Amino acid sequence: MNTTRRAVLGAGAAGVALLSTGCAQPAGDQGAQLTTILDRVSTQILQESPERCTALGVTEEQAGGRFIDKLSDDSKEGARRYRGILETALRDLNALDRARLAPQDAVTLDVVKTSFENSVATSTYEIGSGAGAPYVVTQLTGAYTSVPDFMDNQHPLTTRDETEAYIARLGEYVRQLDQDTAIIAADATTGVIPPDFAIDKAITQLNQFARAAPAQTVLVQSLVRRLPEVSEIPEADRAGYLTRAETAVRDQILPAYQRQIDALRAIRARAPHDAGVWRLNQGAEMYAVSLRQRTTTSMTPDEIHDVGVDLVAQYTSEMEAILQRQNMTQGTVAQRIQALSRRPEQLYPNNDTGRTQLLADLNVQIQAVTALMPNAFTTLAQAPLEIRRVPVTTEAGAPGGYYERASLDGSRPGAYYINLRDTREWPKFSLPTLSYHEGVPGHHWQISIQQESGSIPFIRSALLGFSAFSEGWGLYAEQLADELGVYADNPLGRLGYLQSMTFRASRLVVDTGMHAKRWTREQAIQSMMQATGDLETSVATEIERYSVWPGQACSYMVGRQAINRMRETAQNTLGARFDLKGFHDTMLGNGAVPLSVLDAIMNEWAASRLRA
Known part of the structure; x- marks a missing residue:
């Protein structure tokens, strides 16, 4: 997941290494004009997001200039400039004659226009990051949630120049933090204040970083760990870089953190407890726009809610049958799943030893399901996959799992992150389906095939994303793993898969419940707990996520049902x-x-x- 303000286009998959749009042979001059427009806007988008350039592994020529020592502009002015790029591109694309395009180019035109139209519609609401993320800083949004991990895991550190750029980006991070802080205050004057629980968790996470000794922060420790690998920098010079980084953290970054904490505390007394965006000015319109972007459909909140209710009933019935066969007959389905989740044999020790074993078991599951892929695909993904723990500094508010694409140049593998703040949230029967969703045959498989195809236009494969497709595929991948027989000898594992499906169906119910039907946070928590049997701590984190990302959670099951x-x-x-x-x-x-x-x-x- 990408929580930066430049994520307005969606979290797209990595793509081919050439910047050429890869359009088919033009029909007349329309195809050539399409290529020119898309090449131009691709470069403009990359120029606006240095982080994306680094994540993709593009060259300076492809990116339209140097980016390794920069971070994106998080200000409202930057967001307007970005929207202007898309609006100009849309005017040019609308002037093309679709009927005169080759079929492949016509598809590309439809894809790009849909993405840009939805992005412009959401960003027209000039609060937070637009209609789909209306609060600039929460437990899930803001530069503080993404930049430290980006610096540690994505900023390359193999040369002296990259090391100097790392130091420069520490200064850029201060600017981003202060831009977010300015927006907190500006949005609050218009009544846009995050819910109290979102502010509280953001302050907790900001404090966790701010209270650390500068030398112990991830921003300095990343250099400590990686500098010895930079052959251009002799050992005698390394201490100087560490001192510069520590000074930047102590004298610039930590004060910026404190300014952001103070800004959140200043609005905390006015923070509502209401979870939904209905309470905001034009909240209903914002939710409709966000749903359209997230699902790429015109489904209404009521339609989505009803689908969720029906699916929860269906999966509950299937779980009941499995529980009956396991001689678990006392209590509701949710109560029996909760009881199963507490069994000692289902739990990993809640310590580093338990976390290490959990990660090892996930890797075994990935290897096993990868061996089954030739049964369902002719084209096989090649990119390696790593399974990592969510950073401790953001795990309190982070979701249970998420995927990070591999770089285009092959220098960084794909990775899926699992939140291990409390291993009791991951009973063993629930884990396989997470690997199938985030890894194989889910996000990693889908994105790697897209990246490795070599025929998908760069703007589509690298810069655009459609949550209903990618998350819908991730959920379909869980189903596909079941169809391939991964649970043939593991009925409790299949129970975990059905619980996962119930969880995603429940998302339709609670997301629309909070944002359209004015449910409280507590109503939503109780609804999801009753549907899934998940622990309250885990469910609360999910509900709070949906509160600050309205509509996003609906994309999963809407997409899966469409597939x-x-x-x-x-x-x-x-x-x-x-x-x-x-x-x-x-x-x-x-x-x-x-x-x-x-x-x-x-x-x-x-x-x-x-x-x-």
Whole structure:
């Protein structure tokens, strides 16, 4: 997940290393014009987000200039400038004659326009990061949540120049923190104040960093760990870099943290406890815009809510059947799952030894499911995957798991992060499905295939993202793992999979409940606990996440349901000619797209199979 303010386009997957849009041979001059527009806007987007340039591993030529020593502009002026780039590009794209484009280019036009239109619509609300993230600093949003981990895990440190750039970026981080702090105060004057629980957790996490000795912060310790690998810097010079970093943290960064803490404390007395955006000016309109961007559909809150209610009932019935076969018959389904979650044999020790074993077990699960991939795909992902612990400094407010794409140049593998603040939140029966969602055949598999295809336009594969597709695929991947037989000898593991599905269905209920039906935080927590049987601590973190990212949680199940509908349609159309490998290869081979575009792609695939 990317919580920077430049994430307005969505968290897109990594793409091919060339900046060329990769458009098909132009039909007349329309294809050439499309290529020119997309090349221009790709460079402009990269120039606005140095962090994205680093994450992707692009060259300075591709990025339109030097970026390694810079961080993005988090100010309101920066957000307006970014929106202006998209608006100009949309005007140029709308002037093209779609009918005169080659088919592949027409798809690219549809994809890019949908992304830009949704992004402009959400960023028109000039608060926080727009309609989909209305508060600039919370337990999940703000530079403080992302930059330290970015510096430690993504900023390269192999040369003297990269080391100097690291020091320069520490100064840039101060600017970002202060820009976020300024927005806290500015938004508060218009009544845009995060819920009290979001402010409290943000202050807790900010304090955890701010109270550390400068030399012990991750920003300094990253240099301590990595400087010995920089052969250009002799040992005698390393101490100087450490001193410069420690001085920057002590004299600039920690005071900036304190200014942000003070700004949050200054608005805390006025913070509401209401969790939904309905309470904000134009809150209902903002939620509708955010849902449209997140789901790439026109589904209403009521429609999404009803789908969730029906699915929770369906999965509860399936879980009941498994529990009955396990002779667990006393209490509600949620109560029995809670009892199972507390069994000693289901728990890892809540210490470093337990966390190490948990990570080792996840790696074994990934290896096992990867071996099954030829049964469902012809095109196989090649990029390596690492499983990491969520940084301790942000684990209090971070979600249970998330994925970070690999770099384009192959210098950094893909990684999925798991929150290990309390291992009791991860009973063993619940863990496999997380690996299938975040890793294989989920996000890592989908994004790696997109990155490695070599035929998807750069702007689509590297810069744009569609949550309904990527998260919908992640959830579909959990289902696919089940279909491949991973739970054949593990009924409790399948119970964990169904619990995960119930959890995602419950998200539809509670997200719309809070933001459209005016549910309280506590109502939402109780609803999800009753549906899933998860621990209250874990559920509370999720509910608080949905509160500050309205609509995002709905993309998972809306996307998964759409993929299943497309698969069922293709099976009905093709009958015995249906090829699951071909279906998957076509879906992932075209990269992340809006659901409406995906539907057209998959219908054409089925039609082409019939013609063949």
